[in-house]
Amino acid sequence: MHQAPKWPSASTVVVGVIGNPIAHSLSPLLHQAAFEALGLDWVSLGFEVGPSALGDAVSGIRGLKIRGVSVTMPHKESVMALLDRISPLAKALGSVNCITNDSGVLEGDTTDGPGFIEALAHGADFDPMGKSCVVLGAGGAARAVAAALGVAGARDVAVVNRSPGPAARAAAIAGPAGRVGRASDALGADLVVQATSVGMAGTESAGRLVIEPELLGPGQLVVDLVYHPVTTALIDAANRRGARTMSGVGMLVHQAALAIERWTGLQAPLGAMWEAAAAAVGAG
Ligand code: NAD
Numbered sequence: 001m002h003q004a005p006k007w008p009s010a011s012t013v014v015v016g017v018i019g020n021p022i023a024h025s026l027s028p029l030l031h032q033a034a035f036e037a038l039g040l041d042w043v044s045l046g047f048e049v050g051p052s053a054l055g056d057a058v059s060g061i062r063g064l065k066i067r068g069v070s071v072t073m074p075h076k077e078s079v080m081a082l083l084d085r086i087s088p089l090a091k092a093l094g095s096v097n098c099i100t101n102d103s104g105v106l107e108g109d110t111t112d113g114p115g116f117i118e119a120l121a122h123g124a125d126f127d128p129m130g131k132s133c134v135v136l137g138a139g140g141a142a143r144a145v146a147a148a149l150g151v152a153g154a155r156d157v158a159v160v161n162r163s164p165g166p167a168a169r170a171a172a173i174a175g176p177a178g179r180v181g182r183a184s185d186a187l188g189a190d191l192v193v194q195a196t197s198v199g200m201a202g203t204e205s206a207g208r209l210v211i212e213p214e215l216l217g218p219g220q221l222v223v224d225l226v227y228h229p230v231t232t233a234l235i236d237a238a239n240r241r242g243a244r245t246m247s248g249v250g251m252l253v254h255q256a257a258l259a260i261e262r263w264t265g266l267q268a269p270l271g272a273m274w275e276a277a278a279a280a281v282g283a284g
């Protein structure tokens with residue numbers, strides 16, 4: 001006897017995330033939480049795509065009518081040459097983390113920086129306009145954050161990094177507010193963002209600090225982009241010094257929420273996505 005199709009069916013809309021490695025990615029989990037909350041017949045999958053397969057993978061997005069994919073390491077830069085359109089922000093940053101397939105036309109965008117700004121607003125009621133900010137690190141996440149703080153009207157965006165070349169490039173992306181800074185700039189800054197990989201669970205630097213806690217204190221917001229563990233040594237130290245703190249879970253959720261909104265045209269269910277992220281990383 002014929003039964004009504006169950007999920008997934010032949011009409012289920014497919015999205016996903018491409019990267020290498022991919023098994024650790026929380027994107028499918030966050031996307032799926034959103035689709036379930038929205039009652040959409042959609043599915044999100046992780047696709048392990050090595051560097052030599054990137055061209056085939058992008059052709060597959062078109063050929064299989066995949067609605068969109070998130071992009072993670074190592075493809076955020078290299079995928080740009082394969083797309084039809086690049087948003088101005090992604091172009092300025094030289095990085096794409098979200099591809100939307102509009103009837104075969106692939107547009108690349110970046111939701112990392114805008115997701116960070118949304119996380120500041122929702123999680124800490126913090127508006128960067130006119131504020132002094134310090135960004136620790138100069139990698140992909142740091143550049144996205146520095147650019148977003150510049151766009152959001154920060155008065156000063158000091159990029160602090162071990163090697164000056166990458167710091168200068170990240171500072172330039174922040175626009176007129178950007179400059180290469182030093183750790184002592186954190187003293188009295190309105191916002192301090194830890195955007196290095198220091199402190200990540202399972203790495204040599206787990207439990208380490210990237211800045212002296214004495215530079216942090218009341219009146220400041222300290223954000224650690226590392227979300228595993230949720231309470232890093234820096235978050236712990238900043239709390240003890242009387243600063244307000246925010247974990248990387250906020251940016252993780254909001255960058256994914258912006259992708260969901262681009263693909264579905266619907267408002268992302270932040271509560272459901274937050275719950276899924278918090279359960280996955282062990283946050284309360
Ligand atoms: P990346 O490899 O591009 O950059 C890493 C940065 O860390 C570089 O500037 C490097 O110089 C610096 N660094 C590494 N070890 C250091 C050390 N011992 N001392 C000082 N600086 C050091 O990586 P990325 O993509 O920019 O990611 C950085 C971190 O941000 C990672 O932990 C990642 O998980 C996190 N992240 C979080 C989110 C989120 O949504 N919360 C999004 C992107 C990245």
